[in-house]
Amino acid sequence: MQATKIRMKPGRSSSDELTEIDSIYLTGCQQVGYYKKEDIHNYLIGRPGNIQVNIYPYPNIVPATSSRGEKYVRSTPDSSLKDNLLNLPRT
Incomplete structure (x- = not known):
């Protein structure tokens, strides 16, 4: 499965805190869509x-x-400056 976009908590759309993510859009699963x-x-x-x-x-x-x-x-660390989840498109 792959995470392709994120939805932040209300009022937190520009936050760079992983705990402010509300749900994540997953593909490659039986029910494609947002999951908490x-x-x-x-x-x-x-x-x-x-x-x-x-x-x-x-x-x-x-x-x-x-x-x-x-x-x-969160995602496993790599050379990016912030977590890759936070680099996904936001809706």
Whole structure:
């Protein structure tokens, strides 16, 4: 599966914080569409490596938890200056 775009929380459209992502658009799955970041987090706990960001070098998306206990996702680090998820188109 690939993440192709993101939707930020209301009022946070220009944020560069991963925790401000509301949902992520996934392709290559049975139900193409937006999925809440918490649902993707839970899915990836048992299925690491199943979702990649649709930006070269196509890093994996991995589950993470903030210091406040909020579930979110991020991509594996590469040479880009910010997380590749935040470089996806926003809707």
